[in-house]
Amino acid sequence: MRGGKGGQVTFPYLQPLVDHELTTLRTCVNRQQPFGTADWQARMAALLGLASTLRPRGRPRTSPEK
Template sequence: MLGEGLRRYPVELFALTLMPNHWHLILRPEQDSMMGRMLRWVTATHTQRYHAHWRWTNKADREPRLLSPWPIARTPNWLQRVNESLSEKELGALRQCVSRGRPYGNQEWTQAEAQRSGLSYTLRPRGRPRKSS
């Protein structure tokens, strides 16, 4: 289904993970609104076919041509890096970013991205500022 969706819509796929009941995709649309259209089509078509046949196969491993070339060079030892466990400090910082909806990265990039995306409020402590005496 994913391969058909990528042939129908101008969207690049850089990585995917198929889970038992959902998937994770790293996509880049080549035109506005195409990513949403492609995902709607893939989801709806997959659901219809699943209910019609009660059978699902994982073709992603057999069809690596679905993946687009990365737009930038991967860092050295990429596979080893993405499979490393996070340190407690990294895990804590990532959990805080997820719970606050803030960008995750080094401090300089995080501040710039939060400013650009209108997410500066996620960098401040929750609640009203304390009154100064």
């Protein structure tokens, strides 16, 4: 952390998120699901009992009758 122009504090290790990362982060926050790689999300969801947050929303589609 160091002082920038006009007394602003800058954090050189922070990088702005690209669009797909921001969209993924917003989805995770809104659905209350873990944020990270798919493997890490699955492990944390199992550990914390959040498996339902990883499934698609809504009722599953019915299969056509044969």
